[in-house]
Amino acid sequence: MTTRTDCLQRDAQDPLAALRDRFDLPPGVIYLDGNSLGARPKAALARAQHVIAREWGHDLIRSWNTAGWFDLPKRLGNRLAPLIGAGEDEVVVTDTTSLNLFKALAAALHMQATDGAERRVIVTERSNFPTDIYMAQGLSGWLDRGYVVKLIDSVEELPDVIGADTAVVMLTHVNYRTGYQHDMRATSALAHAAGALIVWDLAHSAGAVPLDLNGDGADLAVGCTYKYLNGGPGAPAFIWVPRRHQARFTQPLSGWWGHAAPFAMAPDFAPVDGIGRALCGTQPVVSLAMVECGLEVFEQTSMAALRQKSLALTDLFIELVEQRCADHPLGLVTPREHARRGSQVGFTHPHGYAVMSALIARGVIGDYREPAIMRFGFTPLYTSYTEVWDAVEILRDILDRQDYDVDAKRDAVT
Amino acid sequence: MTTRTDCLQRDAQDPLAALRDRFDLPPGVIYLDGNSLGARPKAALARAQHVIAREWGHDLIRSWNTAGWFDLPKRLGNRLAPLIGAGEDEVVVTDTTSLNLFKALAAALHMQATDGAERRVIVTERSNFPTDIYMAQGLSGWLDRGYVVKLIDSVEELPDVIGADTAVVMLTHVNYRTGYQHDMRATSALAHAAGALIVWDLAHSAGAVPLDLNGDGADLAVGCTYKYLNGGPGAPAFIWVPRRHQARFTQPLSGWWGHAAPFAMAPDFAPVDGIGRALCGTQPVVSLAMVECGLEVFEQTSMAALRQKSLALTDLFIELVEQRCADHPLGLVTPREHARRGSQVGFTHPHGYAVMSALIARGVIGDYREPAIMRFGFTPLYTSYTEVWDAVEILRDILDRQDYDVDAKRDAVT
Numbered sequence: 001m002t003t004r005t006d007c008l009q010r011d012a013q014d015p016l017a018a019l020r021d022r023f024d025l026p027p028g029v030i031y032l033d034g035n036s037l038g039a040r041p042k043a044a045l046a047r048a049q050h051v052i053a054r055e056w057g058h059d060l061i062r063s064w065n066t067a068g069w070f071d072l073p074k075r076l077g078n079r080l081a082p083l084i085g086a087g088e089d090e091v092v093v094t095d096t097t098s099l100n101l102f103k104a105l106a107a108a109l110h111m112q113a114t115d116g117a118e119r120r121v122i123v124t125e126r127s128n129f130p131t132d133i134y135m136a137q138g139l140s141g142w143l144d145r146g147y148v149v150k151l152i153d154s155v156e157e158l159p160d161v162i163g164a165d166t167a168v169v170m171l172t173h174v175n176y177r178t179g180y181q182h183d184m185r186a187t188s189a190l191a192h193a194a195g196a197l198i199v200w201d202l203a204h205s206a207g208a209v210p211l212d213l214n215g216d217g218a219d220l221a222v223g224c225t226y227k228y229l230n231g232g233p234g235a236p237a238f239i240w241v242p243r244r245h246q247a248r249f250t251q252p253l254s255g256w257w258g259h260a261a262p263f264a265m266a267p268d269f270a271p272v273d274g275i276g277r278a279l280c281g282t283q284p285v286v287s288l289a290m291v292e293c294g295l296e297v298f299e300q301t302s303m304a305a306l307r308q309k310s311l312a313l314t315d316l317f318i319e320l321v322e323q324r325c326a327d328h329p330l331g332l333v334t335p336r337e338h339a340r341r342g343s344q345v346g347f348t349h350p351h352g353y354a355v356m357s358a359l360i361a362r363g364v365i366g367d368y369r370e371p372a373i374m375r376f377g378f379t380p381l382y383t384s385y386t387e388v389w390d391a392v393e394i395l396r397d398i399l400d401r402q403d404y405d406v407d408a409k410r411d412a413v414t
Numbered sequence: 415m416t417t418r419t420d421c422l423q424r425d426a427q428d429p430l431a432a433l434r435d436r437f438d439l440p441p442g443v444i445y446l447d448g449n450s451l452g453a454r455p456k457a458a459l460a461r462a463q464h465v466i467a468r469e470w471g472h473d474l475i476r477s478w479n480t481a482g483w484f485d486l487p488k489r490l491g492n493r494l495a496p497l498i499g500a501g502e503d504e505v506v507v508t509d510t511t512s513l514n515l516f517k518a519l520a521a522a523l524h525m526q527a528t529d530g531a532e533r534r535v536i537v538t539e540r541s542n543f544p545t546d547i548y549m550a551q552g553l554s555g556w557l558d559r560g561y562v563v564k565l566i567d568s569v570e571e572l573p574d575v576i577g578a579d580t581a582v583v584m585l586t587h588v589n590y591r592t593g594y595q596h597d598m599r600a601t602s603a604l605a606h607a608a609g610a611l612i613v614w615d616l617a618h619s620a621g622a623v624p625l626d627l628n629g630d631g632a633d634l635a636v637g638c639t640y641k642y643l644n645g646g647p648g649a650p651a652f653i654w655v656p657r658r659h660q661a662r663f664t665q666p667l668s669g670w671w672g673h674a675a676p677f678a679m680a681p682d683f684a685p686v687d688g689i690g691r692a693l694c695g696t697q698p699v700v701s702l703a704m705v706e707c708g709l710e711v712f713e714q715t716s717m718a719a720l721r722q723k724s725l726a727l728t729d730l731f732i733e734l735v736e737q738r739c740a741d742h743p744l745g746l747v748t749p750r751e752h753a754r755r756g757s758q759v760g761f762t763h764p765h766g767y768a769v770m771s772a773l774i775a776r777g778v779i780g781d782y783r784e785p786a787i788m789r790f791g792f793t794p795l796y797t798s799y800t801e802v803w804d805a806v807e808i809l810r811d812i813l814d815r816q817d818y819d820v821d822a823k824r825d826a827v828t
Contacts, residue, residue, distance in 0.1 A: 040471035057454035096695030098669035131670035138668035233699035254552035255512035256545035281510030285647035287698030
């Protein structure tokens with residue numbers, strides 16, 4: 001049995017332990033929700049103050065040039081690229097995950113159509129994050145050319161479902177509820193063998209698990225900067241278009257930031273060469289600038305080191321919950337197999353929402369997702385082994401004493 | 415002849431003069447570019463610090479509920495509404511102007527199609543801000559149903575061009591280059607008489623001129639918060655959907671923030687009732703929150719008072735330039751007629767870019783737009799009559815002494 005003393009020892013030997021000091025975390029809180037909103041890098045406050053007081057307030061309009069505001073989406077994209085196995089000038093940080101997915105899907109459908117393919121099916125999972133499905137429905141419905149969004153209920157269906165009618169396979173690499181991680185290389189190969197393209201949503205993967213987009217044969221990808229990348233609430237998302245697809249990448253959100261000569265003010269759209277064509281309109285500079293503070297922390301370590309600790313944390317959490325809360329009706333929804341696990345763990349409980357509310361009231365912040373799933377995210381940049389031990393101890397105490405309110409009022413945002 | 419002493423007297427009697435203290439403006443600068451990037455409200459820095467340190471850093475994920483992050487687009491929309499003649503729950507602050515225009519155009523085309531109208535033409539001006547044209551081209555091209563974007567070269571063409579084939583008239587209310595202001599009521603009526611819908615872009619109007627969207631019969635509108643509304647660089651834009659159109663408003667960027675029950679995580683999109691269906695994905699909270707600081711300043715005065723001073727400032731600028739720079743080849747591109755003028759003035763000069771660069775080097779910050787137009791924005795919240803006098807004096811000196819470099823290297827962002 002692992003003891004709290006064991007955990008203290010592991011923390012003392014943890015090569016990543018010093019990185020916690022890069023973050024501002026409130027006292028009395030064990031934060032296990034970095035999968036939803038990453039903690040604040042200390043540097044973000046000063047960065048924002050500089051952008052607001054100096055670049056906006058003092059330099060005003062000149063900052064588009066002097067502070068490089070216009071190039072920020074590309075500069076941040078290049079800084080993010082190594083974390084996801086992307087190349088130089090293949091990523092921009094811009095807009096939202098939903099919108100970037102719309103662009104990626106539209107571009108993928110267009111690539112298929114220009115190849116003359118009569119493929120009309122977008123394959124995805126019913127358990128995908130809803131906005132991904134909604135955006136695919138929005139796009140396919142509006143195109144009015146017979147596109148359909150096919151929802152599968154299990155990953156086992158993929159080999160049978162992906163076929164000659166499949167235009168695009170659209171998957172979220174790590175599932176937001178269960179933490180299930182797809183095999184990017186095998187599934188990309190499966191799609192390609194059938195002549196389909198594959199679009200990956202990395203919302204719960206970027207900064208959480210090692211990624212090799214180019215090496216694994218992905219076609220297009222999008223992701224989020226405000227979860228594991230610690231970019232700040234609602235910070236702009238990213239889109240990856242590999243060099244081999246950039247010349248054919250075209251999408252309907254053709255705003256002036258994606259134009260070949262945006263300040264020539266020509267009345268016809270002509271997309272710029274390269275990744276810039278994934279841009280659309282003017283970006284929220286202050287929120288965007290803070291993304292860099294999150295990325296800077298990652299440059300102090302490696303995704304391999306983070307992955308090693310991430311698996312150790314999630315292994316420990318599963319082990320301790322199953323040992324110490326064995327008498328309670330908890331069901332693990334996260335794969336035990338390392339290769340299939342992201343950096344989060346979900347347990348069902350009949351009163352999942354009430355139990356999570358009780359945990360939060362006692363300073364253990366995870367979150368809840370329908371149906372009945374308590375979700376715990378583990379961020380090796382700032383989560384310690386001892387915190388895992390303490391969180392499980394508080395969970396055990398709440399469950400043993402039934403110290404939760406089954407009629408707990410639901411927050412608007414849960 | 416107006417003298418500098420006259421200007422000092424007008425400033426002393428200006429009822430809006432005290433509002434300048436609400437802004438942080440750098441010493442030694444006459445800022446005439448609020449039409450491109452509004453100055454920084456002093457309150458914005460503390461607001462951002464609070465959002466970053468307290469709401470993000472300390473309260474973390476809980477702020478989606480406790481700080482009202484999820485409702486921010488609607489709350490800010492309601493605060494902005496009185497400035498544009500919109501009703502309660504008719505505006506949201508979200509995404510970019512380009513994207514909101516895409517939503518509005520798509521919704522307008524859909525309304526026409528569901529009415530059974532075989533209308534395939536989107537009418538707009540060749541002189542419109544390019545991204546508006548590009549987004550219309552992107553939408554119509556992708557829909558692949560015979561939609562065309564028809565560009566007119568003069569507002570006089572509108573009565574002839576708007577006809578039985580017109581689905582949507584899409585106009586920017588105040589032209590970004592010339593400051594020409596359309597007659598919203600008459601043009602909306604013209605569109606309606608032909609069975610067309612009208613979409614207005616208020617990028618250079620909101621906070622600059624009085625607007626009465628509902629009273630003037632507009633159908634849909636979008637606009638910008640980082641120009642005259644002083645929301646901060648790249649701050650999220652807004653979209654207005656009047657109550658009478660909300661039930662029929664549907665658009666393809668159907669992300670989870672526009673869902674009737676976003677946290678039910680259902681696999682089918684169902685738009686929420688009301689203005690919320692214009693939302694798509696998660697918004698950049700820090701940039702969004704600062705928009706409120708700009709709106710708060712407007713609540714200290716009225717659009718009528720601002721308009722009175724705006725016209726006085728632009729009248730004065732035109733008068734002084736024409737008197738004091740009479741020997742130079744300057745051409746006024748802005749209407750002299752008050753009703754047709756926004757809150758900016760443009761002059762052409764054969765070396766417009768070089769002259770503007772020289773002005774900026776001497777602390778008079780306007781900007782340049784192709785072809786050959788020097789653009790000067792007047793923001794009655796913080797621009798004084800004496801600044802207008804001084805700006806013209808510096809312009810006169812630069813022109814008289816030919817103190818500009820005709821080979822001035824162009825900045826990337828001009």
